[in-house]
Amino acid sequence: MKLLLTSGGVRNPTIEGALVGLLGRPIGECSALCIPTALYGHPWVGPGKNARDFITGESDHMAGLGWGSVGVLELTALPSIPEDRWLPLVRETEVLLAAGGDALYLAYWMRRSGLADLVPTLTGTVYVGMSGGNMALTPRVGQEFVGWVPPDGEEVALLGLVDFSLFPHLDHPDLPDNTSAAAERWAASLGGPVYAIDDETTLVVDGGVEVVSEGSWRRLA
Template sequence: MRLLLTSAGVSNPSIRDALVDLLGKPIADSRALCVPTAQYGHPMCGPASAWRFITGQTPLPMCDLGWKSLGVLELTALPSVGERRWVPWVREADVLLAAGGDAMYLCHWMRQSGLADLLPSLRDTVWVGLSAGSMVMTPRIGGDFVEWTPPTGGDSTLGIVDFSIFPHLGHMPDNTLAAAQRWAAEIAGPAYAIDDQTAIKVTDGTAEVVSEGHWKLFSSEP
Protein backbone atom coordinates (compact mmCIF):
# COMPACT_ATOMS: atom_id res chain seq x y z
CA MET A 1 0.00 0.00 0.00
CA ARG A 2 1.15 3.52 -0.82
CA LEU A 3 0.60 6.17 1.82
CA LEU A 4 0.07 9.92 1.88
CA LEU A 5 -0.03 10.90 5.54
CA THR A 6 -1.26 14.46 5.96
CA SER A 7 -2.10 16.78 8.81
CA ALA A 8 -4.94 18.60 7.04
CA GLY A 9 -5.66 16.88 3.75
CA VAL A 10 -4.45 17.77 0.28
CA SER A 11 -3.88 21.36 1.30
CA ASN A 12 -1.47 22.65 -1.35
CA PRO A 13 -0.19 21.93 -4.88
CA SER A 14 2.88 20.00 -3.67
CA ILE A 15 0.75 17.53 -1.70
CA ARG A 16 -1.68 17.24 -4.61
CA ASP A 17 1.21 16.44 -6.96
CA ALA A 18 2.41 13.77 -4.52
CA LEU A 19 -1.07 12.25 -4.51
CA VAL A 20 -1.23 12.12 -8.32
CA ASP A 21 2.21 10.53 -8.38
CA LEU A 22 1.10 7.82 -5.95
CA LEU A 23 -2.09 7.19 -7.92
CA GLY A 24 -0.22 6.97 -11.19
CA LYS A 25 -3.09 8.70 -12.98
CA PRO A 26 -5.21 11.85 -12.68
CA ILE A 27 -7.54 12.30 -9.72
CA ALA A 28 -10.44 12.61 -12.18
CA ASP A 29 -9.75 9.02 -13.33
CA SER A 30 -9.49 7.58 -9.80
CA ARG A 31 -12.14 5.85 -7.70
CA ALA A 32 -12.21 6.78 -4.02
CA LEU A 33 -13.76 5.42 -0.85
CA CYS A 34 -13.87 7.70 2.17
CA VAL A 35 -13.62 6.32 5.70
CA PRO A 36 -15.33 8.64 8.24
CA THR A 37 -15.11 6.21 11.19
CA ALA A 38 -12.55 8.15 13.26
CA GLN A 39 -15.02 11.02 13.56
CA TYR A 40 -17.29 9.08 15.89
CA GLY A 41 -14.63 8.38 18.50
CA HIS A 42 -13.46 11.93 19.23
CA PRO A 43 -15.34 14.25 21.65
CA MET A 44 -14.99 17.22 19.26
CA CYS A 45 -16.50 15.31 16.32
CA GLY A 46 -19.75 13.55 15.51
CA PRO A 47 -22.46 13.02 12.87
CA ALA A 48 -22.34 16.60 11.59
CA SER A 49 -18.57 16.65 11.14
CA ALA A 50 -18.66 13.20 9.52
CA TRP A 51 -21.20 14.54 7.00
CA ARG A 52 -19.04 17.57 6.32
CA PHE A 53 -16.04 15.32 5.65
CA ILE A 54 -17.97 13.06 3.29
CA THR A 55 -19.52 15.94 1.37
CA GLY A 56 -16.38 18.07 1.24
CA GLN A 57 -17.92 20.82 3.34
CA THR A 58 -14.69 21.46 5.25
CA PRO A 59 -11.52 23.48 4.59
CA LEU A 60 -9.57 20.20 4.60
CA PRO A 61 -9.44 18.99 0.97
CA MET A 62 -10.05 15.24 0.64
CA CYS A 63 -13.43 14.18 -0.69
CA ASP A 64 -13.91 17.27 -2.85
CA LEU A 65 -10.88 16.86 -5.12
CA GLY A 66 -12.84 15.80 -8.20
CA TRP A 67 -12.73 12.00 -7.97
CA LYS A 68 -14.18 9.85 -10.76
CA SER A 69 -16.38 8.27 -8.09
CA LEU A 70 -16.69 8.57 -4.33
CA GLY A 71 -18.24 6.10 -1.90
CA VAL A 72 -18.43 5.78 1.89
CA LEU A 73 -16.78 2.88 3.71
CA GLU A 74 -18.06 2.90 7.30
CA LEU A 75 -15.93 0.39 9.19
CA THR A 76 -18.38 -0.24 12.02
CA ALA A 77 -20.81 -1.69 9.46
CA LEU A 78 -18.39 -4.12 7.83
CA PRO A 79 -18.51 -6.99 10.37
CA SER A 80 -22.27 -7.32 9.85
CA VAL A 81 -22.02 -7.09 6.06
CA GLY A 82 -19.46 -9.81 5.52
CA GLU A 83 -16.16 -9.90 3.65
CA ARG A 84 -17.71 -11.29 0.45
CA ARG A 85 -19.43 -7.94 -0.02
CA TRP A 86 -17.04 -5.32 1.29
CA VAL A 87 -13.62 -6.70 0.27
CA PRO A 88 -14.41 -6.28 -3.46
CA TRP A 89 -15.47 -2.67 -2.78
CA VAL A 90 -12.06 -1.96 -1.28
CA ARG A 91 -10.10 -3.82 -3.95
CA GLU A 92 -11.87 -1.89 -6.71
CA ALA A 93 -10.95 1.49 -5.19
CA ASP A 94 -7.83 3.38 -6.20
CA VAL A 95 -7.67 5.34 -2.96
CA LEU A 96 -8.98 5.23 0.61
CA LEU A 97 -9.52 8.64 2.26
CA ALA A 98 -9.37 8.39 6.05
CA ALA A 99 -10.91 11.21 8.08
CA GLY A 100 -9.45 12.75 11.18
CA GLY A 101 -10.95 12.27 14.61
CA ASP A 102 -9.76 9.64 17.08
CA ALA A 103 -6.86 7.46 15.97
CA MET A 104 -7.40 4.79 18.63
CA TYR A 105 -11.08 4.39 17.70
CA LEU A 106 -10.15 4.15 14.04
CA CYS A 107 -7.44 1.60 14.80
CA HIS A 108 -9.89 -0.51 16.82
CA TRP A 109 -12.41 -0.63 13.98
CA MET A 110 -9.79 -1.25 11.32
CA ARG A 111 -8.86 -4.36 13.28
CA GLN A 112 -12.41 -5.39 14.15
CA SER A 113 -13.65 -4.95 10.60
CA GLY A 114 -10.79 -6.90 9.02
CA LEU A 115 -9.53 -3.92 7.00
CA ALA A 116 -6.21 -3.90 8.87
CA ASP A 117 -5.59 -7.53 7.82
CA LEU A 118 -6.43 -6.69 4.20
CA LEU A 119 -4.05 -3.73 3.90
CA PRO A 120 -0.83 -5.67 3.12
CA SER A 121 -2.46 -7.17 0.01
CA LEU A 122 -3.50 -3.76 -1.38
CA ARG A 123 -0.27 -3.21 -3.30
CA ASP A 124 -1.60 -0.57 -5.70
CA THR A 125 -4.05 1.19 -3.40
CA VAL A 126 -3.29 4.63 -1.96
CA TRP A 127 -4.19 5.49 1.63
CA VAL A 128 -4.61 9.22 2.24
CA GLY A 129 -4.85 10.03 5.93
CA LEU A 130 -5.97 13.25 7.55
CA SER A 131 -4.63 13.76 11.09
CA ALA A 132 -5.91 10.67 12.97
CA GLY A 133 -6.28 8.96 9.61
CA SER A 134 -2.50 9.34 9.27
CA MET A 135 -1.59 8.63 12.89
CA VAL A 136 -3.36 5.24 12.79
CA MET A 137 -0.64 3.96 10.45
CA THR A 138 2.12 4.63 12.99
CA PRO A 139 3.38 2.42 15.85
CA ARG A 140 2.19 4.77 18.64
CA ILE A 141 0.31 8.05 18.92
CA GLY A 142 1.45 9.06 22.42
CA GLY A 143 -0.66 9.57 25.52
CA ASP A 144 -1.42 13.20 24.66
CA PHE A 145 -3.58 12.08 21.74
CA VAL A 146 -5.54 9.28 23.44
CA GLU A 147 -9.19 10.30 23.88
CA TRP A 148 -11.04 7.04 23.26
CA THR A 149 -9.48 4.19 25.21
CA PRO A 150 -9.40 0.79 23.48
CA PRO A 151 -10.33 -2.37 25.42
CA THR A 152 -6.65 -3.33 25.50
CA GLY A 153 -5.55 0.11 26.72
CA GLY A 154 -2.34 1.80 25.63
CA ASP A 155 -1.61 4.01 22.64
CA SER A 156 -0.37 1.45 20.10
CA THR A 157 -1.68 1.73 16.55
CA LEU A 158 -1.14 -0.32 13.38
CA GLY A 159 2.61 0.16 12.86
CA ILE A 160 2.41 0.13 9.07
CA VAL A 161 5.18 2.75 9.13
CA ASP A 162 8.05 2.92 11.62
CA PHE A 163 7.59 6.54 12.72
CA SER A 164 4.99 8.50 14.67
CA ILE A 165 3.23 11.75 13.74
CA PHE A 166 2.40 14.88 15.72
CA PRO A 167 -0.11 16.74 13.47
CA HIS A 168 -1.30 20.36 13.25
CA LEU A 169 2.02 21.82 14.39
CA GLY A 170 1.49 25.50 15.20
CA HIS A 171 -2.20 25.35 14.20
CA MET A 172 -3.66 24.86 17.68
CA PRO A 173 -2.59 26.61 20.90
CA ASP A 174 -1.35 23.37 22.47
CA ASN A 175 0.41 22.07 19.35
CA THR A 176 3.65 23.96 19.82
CA LEU A 177 7.14 22.77 18.94
CA ALA A 178 7.90 22.50 22.67
CA ALA A 179 4.85 20.26 23.10
CA ALA A 180 5.97 18.17 20.15
CA GLN A 181 9.42 17.75 21.70
CA ARG A 182 7.89 16.50 24.97
CA TRP A 183 5.62 14.15 23.01
CA ALA A 184 8.57 12.82 20.99
CA ALA A 185 10.50 12.07 24.17
CA GLU A 186 7.60 9.88 25.33
CA ILE A 187 7.36 8.14 21.95
CA ALA A 188 11.08 7.26 22.12
CA GLY A 189 11.24 6.43 18.42
CA PRO A 190 11.44 8.25 15.09
CA ALA A 191 8.72 10.88 14.93
CA TYR A 192 7.65 13.80 12.78
CA ALA A 193 5.90 16.99 13.84
CA ILE A 194 4.09 18.35 10.78
CA ASP A 195 1.99 21.42 10.14
CA ASP A 196 -1.13 21.65 7.99
CA GLN A 197 0.90 22.33 4.83
CA THR A 198 2.97 19.17 5.20
CA ALA A 199 2.51 15.51 4.37
CA ILE A 200 4.64 12.37 4.44
CA LYS A 201 4.65 10.27 1.27
CA VAL A 202 5.53 6.60 1.77
CA THR A 203 6.39 4.36 -1.18
CA ASP A 204 7.83 0.86 -0.72
CA GLY A 205 8.63 1.69 2.90
CA THR A 206 10.57 4.86 2.04
CA ALA A 207 9.29 8.09 3.61
CA GLU A 208 9.57 11.48 1.91
CA VAL A 209 8.41 14.76 3.41
CA VAL A 210 6.32 16.92 1.08
CA SER A 211 5.90 20.41 2.47
CA GLU A 212 5.07 24.00 1.75
CA GLY A 213 5.14 24.70 5.49
CA HIS A 214 7.04 23.60 8.59
CA TRP A 215 8.00 20.25 10.02
CA LYS A 216 10.60 18.62 12.25
CA LEU A 217 11.98 15.11 12.53
CA PHE A 218 12.76 13.85 16.01
CA SER A 219 15.27 11.01 15.92
CA SER A 220 15.57 8.26 18.51
CA GLU A 221 19.34 8.32 18.09
CA PRO A 222 21.30 9.65 21.10
Protein backbone atom coordinates in the same frame (compact mmCIF):
# COMPACT_ATOMS: atom_id res chain seq x y z
CA MET B 1 -0.06 0.20 -0.05
CA LYS B 2 1.19 3.68 -0.86
CA LEU B 3 0.58 6.32 1.82
CA LEU B 4 -0.04 10.07 1.69
CA LEU B 5 -0.03 11.11 5.35
CA THR B 6 -1.34 14.66 5.74
CA SER B 7 -2.03 16.87 8.72
CA GLY B 8 -4.88 18.88 7.20
CA GLY B 9 -5.78 17.14 3.95
CA VAL B 10 -4.69 17.97 0.39
CA ARG B 11 -4.48 21.70 1.02
CA ASN B 12 -2.03 23.00 -1.57
CA PRO B 13 -0.74 22.28 -5.09
CA THR B 14 2.45 20.67 -3.81
CA ILE B 15 0.55 18.06 -1.78
CA GLU B 16 -1.87 17.52 -4.66
CA GLY B 17 1.07 16.95 -6.99
CA ALA B 18 2.45 14.33 -4.60
CA LEU B 19 -0.93 12.61 -4.61
CA VAL B 20 -1.11 12.54 -8.40
CA GLY B 21 2.41 11.12 -8.43
CA LEU B 22 1.33 8.22 -6.23
CA LEU B 23 -1.79 7.64 -8.34
CA GLY B 24 0.07 7.70 -11.63
CA ARG B 25 -2.86 9.41 -13.37
CA PRO B 26 -5.26 12.33 -12.84
CA ILE B 27 -7.50 12.42 -9.78
CA GLY B 28 -10.59 12.54 -11.97
CA GLU B 29 -9.79 9.09 -13.36
CA CYS B 30 -9.62 7.41 -9.94
CA SER B 31 -12.20 5.93 -7.58
CA ALA B 32 -12.13 6.67 -3.86
CA LEU B 33 -13.77 5.43 -0.67
CA CYS B 34 -14.21 7.73 2.34
CA ILE B 35 -13.59 6.29 5.80
CA PRO B 36 -15.20 8.63 8.37
CA THR B 37 -14.82 6.19 11.27
CA ALA B 38 -12.08 8.01 13.26
CA LEU B 39 -14.34 11.04 13.63
CA TYR B 40 -16.80 9.20 15.86
CA GLY B 41 -14.24 8.39 18.55
CA HIS B 42 -12.88 11.92 18.99
CA PRO B 43 -14.40 13.94 21.86
CA TRP B 44 -14.20 17.21 19.91
CA VAL B 45 -15.69 15.85 16.70
CA GLY B 46 -18.04 12.88 17.00
CA PRO B 47 -20.81 11.93 14.56
CA GLY B 48 -23.16 14.40 12.89
CA LYS B 49 -22.23 17.41 10.78
CA ASN B 50 -18.47 16.76 10.75
CA ALA B 51 -18.95 13.29 9.27
CA ARG B 52 -21.42 14.66 6.74
CA ASP B 53 -19.05 17.46 5.71
CA PHE B 54 -16.16 15.02 5.30
CA ILE B 55 -18.13 12.59 3.15
CA THR B 56 -19.61 15.32 0.92
CA GLY B 57 -16.25 17.00 0.43
CA GLU B 58 -17.19 20.21 2.22
CA SER B 59 -14.29 19.86 4.66
CA ASP B 60 -10.80 18.44 5.00
CA HIS B 61 -9.71 18.86 1.36
CA MET B 62 -10.04 15.17 0.58
CA ALA B 63 -13.36 13.88 -0.78
CA GLY B 64 -13.99 17.06 -2.78
CA LEU B 65 -10.89 16.90 -4.96
CA GLY B 66 -12.78 15.82 -8.10
CA TRP B 67 -12.51 12.03 -7.95
CA GLY B 68 -14.03 9.97 -10.73
CA SER B 69 -16.26 8.40 -8.07
CA VAL B 70 -16.54 8.63 -4.29
CA GLY B 71 -18.16 6.09 -1.96
CA VAL B 72 -18.28 5.51 1.79
CA LEU B 73 -16.64 2.67 3.71
CA GLU B 74 -17.93 2.74 7.30
CA LEU B 75 -15.78 0.33 9.29
CA THR B 76 -18.15 -0.03 12.22
CA ALA B 77 -20.74 -1.58 9.88
CA LEU B 78 -18.48 -4.13 8.20
CA PRO B 79 -18.48 -6.85 10.91
CA SER B 80 -22.27 -7.11 10.55
CA ILE B 81 -22.34 -7.83 6.81
CA PRO B 82 -20.85 -10.63 4.67
CA GLU B 83 -17.33 -10.02 3.41
CA ASP B 84 -18.40 -10.52 -0.19
CA ARG B 85 -20.47 -7.34 0.17
CA TRP B 86 -17.43 -5.13 0.77
CA LEU B 87 -14.13 -6.93 0.10
CA PRO B 88 -14.41 -6.74 -3.73
CA LEU B 89 -15.29 -3.06 -3.48
CA VAL B 90 -12.17 -2.26 -1.45
CA ARG B 91 -9.93 -4.31 -3.74
CA GLU B 92 -11.26 -2.51 -6.83
CA THR B 93 -11.05 1.01 -5.37
CA GLU B 94 -7.88 2.96 -6.02
CA VAL B 95 -7.87 5.34 -3.05
CA LEU B 96 -8.91 5.17 0.60
CA LEU B 97 -9.57 8.54 2.25
CA ALA B 98 -9.33 8.37 6.05
CA ALA B 99 -10.75 11.24 8.09
CA GLY B 100 -9.02 12.63 11.14
CA GLY B 101 -10.24 11.85 14.62
CA ASP B 102 -9.19 9.40 17.31
CA ALA B 103 -6.33 7.16 16.19
CA LEU B 104 -7.01 4.42 18.74
CA TYR B 105 -10.69 4.22 17.75
CA LEU B 106 -9.74 3.92 14.08
CA ALA B 107 -7.13 1.23 14.76
CA TYR B 108 -9.68 -0.71 16.81
CA TRP B 109 -12.23 -0.70 13.99
CA MET B 110 -9.67 -1.39 11.29
CA ARG B 111 -8.92 -4.63 13.13
CA ARG B 112 -12.52 -5.48 14.03
CA SER B 113 -13.68 -4.89 10.45
CA GLY B 114 -10.91 -6.95 8.84
CA LEU B 115 -9.49 -3.99 6.93
CA ALA B 116 -6.20 -4.15 8.83
CA ASP B 117 -5.61 -7.71 7.59
CA LEU B 118 -6.50 -6.68 4.05
CA VAL B 119 -4.17 -3.67 3.89
CA PRO B 120 -0.92 -5.62 3.21
CA THR B 121 -2.51 -7.12 0.08
CA LEU B 122 -3.58 -3.73 -1.36
CA THR B 123 -0.27 -3.04 -3.06
CA GLY B 124 -1.73 -0.77 -5.72
CA THR B 125 -3.99 1.24 -3.41
CA VAL B 126 -3.21 4.76 -2.17
CA TYR B 127 -4.16 5.57 1.42
CA VAL B 128 -4.71 9.28 2.02
CA GLY B 129 -5.07 10.10 5.69
CA MET B 130 -5.56 13.21 7.74
CA SER B 131 -4.24 13.68 11.29
CA GLY B 132 -5.61 10.82 13.44
CA GLY B 133 -6.42 8.92 10.26
CA ASN B 134 -2.66 8.56 9.86
CA MET B 135 -1.70 8.13 13.49
CA ALA B 136 -3.61 4.84 13.58
CA LEU B 137 -0.98 3.43 11.20
CA THR B 138 1.95 4.32 13.48
CA PRO B 139 3.49 2.28 16.33
CA ARG B 140 2.95 4.83 19.13
CA VAL B 141 0.72 7.83 19.76
CA GLY B 142 0.88 8.73 23.46
CA GLN B 143 -2.04 9.66 25.71
CA GLU B 144 -2.04 13.27 24.53
CA PHE B 145 -3.77 12.25 21.29
CA VAL B 146 -6.14 9.61 22.67
CA GLY B 147 -9.67 10.56 23.72
CA TRP B 148 -11.49 7.23 23.33
CA VAL B 149 -11.45 4.36 25.82
CA PRO B 150 -12.56 0.88 24.70
CA PRO B 151 -15.88 0.11 26.42
CA ASP B 152 -14.91 -3.48 27.13
CA GLY B 153 -11.54 -2.59 28.66
CA GLU B 154 -9.69 -4.28 25.81
CA GLU B 155 -6.08 -3.31 25.18
CA VAL B 156 -5.90 -1.67 21.77
CA ALA B 157 -2.64 -1.25 19.88
CA LEU B 158 -1.99 0.91 16.86
CA LEU B 159 -1.26 -0.84 13.58
CA GLY B 160 2.46 -0.11 13.25
CA LEU B 161 2.40 -0.07 9.45
CA VAL B 162 5.12 2.60 9.49
CA ASP B 163 8.09 2.79 11.85
CA PHE B 164 7.66 6.41 12.93
CA SER B 165 5.16 8.41 14.97
CA LEU B 166 3.36 11.50 13.73
CA PHE B 167 2.63 14.82 15.45
CA PRO B 168 0.05 16.70 13.31
CA HIS B 169 -1.09 20.33 13.17
CA LEU B 170 2.31 21.68 14.18
CA ASP B 171 2.07 25.31 15.41
CA HIS B 172 -1.58 25.55 14.38
CA PRO B 173 -3.07 28.89 15.50
CA ASP B 174 -6.26 27.23 16.80
CA LEU B 175 -4.36 24.52 18.72
CA PRO B 176 -2.14 26.27 21.27
CA ASP B 177 -0.89 22.95 22.69
CA ASN B 178 0.57 21.84 19.34
CA THR B 179 3.76 23.89 19.54
CA SER B 180 7.22 22.86 18.45
CA ALA B 181 8.24 22.62 22.11
CA ALA B 182 5.28 20.32 22.80
CA ALA B 183 6.27 18.16 19.84
CA GLU B 184 9.78 17.81 21.25
CA ARG B 185 8.47 16.75 24.66
CA TRP B 186 6.02 14.33 23.07
CA ALA B 187 8.72 12.78 20.90
CA ALA B 188 11.03 12.35 23.89
CA SER B 189 8.28 10.53 25.81
CA LEU B 190 7.59 8.08 23.00
CA GLY B 191 11.03 7.06 21.83
CA GLY B 192 11.68 6.29 18.18
CA PRO B 193 11.55 8.69 15.23
CA VAL B 194 8.81 11.31 15.02
CA TYR B 195 7.71 13.61 12.21
CA ALA B 196 6.02 16.82 13.36
CA ILE B 197 4.18 18.38 10.41
CA ASP B 198 1.92 21.37 9.87
CA ASP B 199 -1.21 21.45 7.73
CA GLU B 200 0.73 22.44 4.60
CA THR B 201 2.95 19.35 4.80
CA THR B 202 2.57 15.68 3.93
CA LEU B 203 4.63 12.52 4.19
CA VAL B 204 4.79 10.35 1.08
CA VAL B 205 5.48 6.70 1.92
CA ASP B 206 6.28 4.56 -1.10
CA GLY B 207 9.23 2.38 -0.24
CA GLY B 208 10.95 5.23 1.62
CA VAL B 209 9.62 8.35 3.32
CA GLU B 210 9.62 11.72 1.56
CA VAL B 211 8.52 15.01 3.11
CA VAL B 212 6.58 17.29 0.74
CA SER B 213 5.81 20.72 2.14
CA GLU B 214 4.80 24.30 1.56
CA GLY B 215 4.93 24.88 5.30
CA SER B 216 7.02 23.70 8.23
CA TRP B 217 7.98 20.34 9.66
CA ARG B 218 10.57 18.70 11.89
CA ARG B 219 12.01 15.22 12.26
CA LEU B 220 12.63 14.40 15.91
CA ALA B 221 14.46 11.44 17.40
